[in-house]
Amino acid sequence: MRISERSKKAPASPIRKLVPFAEEAVKKGKKIYYLNIGQPDIPTPSIYFQYEEKHRPQIVAYTHSAGLLPLREAFTKYYARFDIDVFPDEIIVTNGGSEAVLFAMTVVADPGDEILVLEPFYANYAGFAAQLGINLVPVRTRPEDGYQIPKMGDFLEKISHRTKAIIFSNPCNPTGAVYDEKQLEVIAEVALKRDLFVISDEVYREFTFDGFRAISMMSFSNISDKVIVVDSISKRYSACGARIGTFITKNKDIYQAAMKLAQARLCPAMTSQYGTIGLLTLDDLYYSQMRKEYEMRRDVVYEELQRIDGAVFKKPHGAFYISVKLPIDNSEDFVKFMLTEYEVEGKTTMVAPLSGFYVTPSTGMSEIRIAYVLEREQLRDAVAILTSGLKTYIERRNK
Ligand SMILES: Cc1ncc(COP(=O)(O)O)c(C=O)c1O
Known part of the structure; x- marks a missing residue:
């Protein structure tokens, strides 16, 4: 054995x-x-529990594999507040942002393929890559300049024929860096030039200070078919144990491929989905x-x-x-x-x-x-x- x-x-x-x-x-x-x-x-805001209670089902049943439609509609409205223009059929509700990362890596790369990652990075990316037999190839950021995104050349020199995507979080765990439009353009241009997917982990979207604003990769319309956004309610609503996240893409092939993975794991937790509908009614x-x-x-x-x-x-x-x-x-x-x-x-x-x-x-x-x-x-x-x-x-x- x-x-x-x-x-x-x-x-x-x-x-x-x-x-x-x-x-x-x-x-x-x-x-x-x-x-x-x-x-x-x-x-966790009490509205989460109120919605769970209000929608308390007789049977805690499986839901649609992409998540309850009213929840995906509520997410659509939430994203619109950030000028992220997505429809319910471009969203898959996942078991936390973690599962969205796993789905994203699975659909863009095969075993032996490479994904570029801004380093240091959210440590579980390495765990998922290991699970999938994918090699993470680091593009370094440094404490001396506040861990900013480096020049395009730093990405290009790391790209091989096996490179399929770039993954990073913005705002960044673990560094707290928030990337401005110019820096994100470097990533968009690399993706465009070398035909790579961009896995943009935006779970800390609201956590920005000093007038900084988190810009979604969804707003780069020239690469909209290459972008997968990973999102999560864990931090935003202090609801880590609810295990609700989203996988978002405008690329129909990517969506369909991810839906097969979503169907294989059946669905996200039903009661957490109801609670999340409540959370998404919270105002500014x-x-x-x-x-x-x-x-x-x-x-x-x-x-x-x-x-x-x-x-x-x-x-x-x-x-x-x-x-x-x-x-x-x-x-x-x-x-x-x-x-x-x-x-x-x-x-x-x-x-x-x-x-x-x-x-x-x-x-x-x-x-x-x-x-x-x-x-x-x-x-x-x-x-x-x-x-x-x-x-x-x-x-x-x-x-
Ligand atoms: C950058 C980032 N992405 C994804 C996750 C996964 O969060 P969850 O699975 O709880 O949604 C975390 C959790 O710490 C994170 O920091």
Whole structure:
């Protein structure tokens, strides 16, 4: 008996793999500030539960594989607010944005094919690529310039006859970068020039600050047949466990291919779909309050991080993450140290080491990702503990 090479090669989630150390710390009575995972602390809006209740079925049945039509119609209206012009028959409701990523990769590439990815990237892209036998080819972004999209040449030099697509998230997890039109045009032009699909992961669409705005790849009409948008309600409505996302494309062949995958997994959860119809009735006030709250949290983290000598980072303008290069050479070791050896008054802070967000070997070893998913006072304390822990870590390792 043997297990497959594909599953052996699949990377462990860099976010979850250090959890056993955290569990051990909790057993010993430590309080941990969890800044390692993008699980917001904000309550899911009550309208979600009201709609679930209002539409409570006698039988929790299968739905249409593309999702309930009223839900897809509600999504159409929601997208129109962002000038994203899509119809219900261009949307497949998925089990979270995760399944939309899986569908997108599956329909654009075969085993052995390549997908370019802006690096560092949302770590689960690597897990899905491994599942599918697809090779992710990195196009590097760097902390020194706030992880901006590089020049066209950086993409072109990575393209081979097996390259099928480009994938990235905007606003970006893990860097918090928000790309402007000029930068996105680079991607659109590369796609056009080399006939590639663009998988645009837009799950953090509303999380933009300082007047920045997330531009959808759907708005590049010259490549509309090449674009697949991945979306999710998880972060937007603090509804990660509802498992509702969308796969959107105007390309009929791509849609039909993805529908076969959707039919094979039957449907997304029925009651979550009803709850989501409720969420999509929320007005601008909800989004502006949420944006304000995260912007204030971002400011707290940014301010506290300034106290770290030798840290390299720029103010991120979106999502709820900030990636930082620290004056250390093994951030995973540092995260373990924070969990196993360090505490202030019984408290410590957990962050994500960034190396797992790269496919380039031995890269990101000095970087960490902080998810600012706690309220401000806790965040301030958490980052202060991280800062003092870093000092101690460096002193001990230098001994
Ligand atoms: C960039 C990005 N895409 C997709 C996902 C998947 O989210 P979900 O499957 O919960 O919708 C996440 C979750 O953290 C993410 O950060």
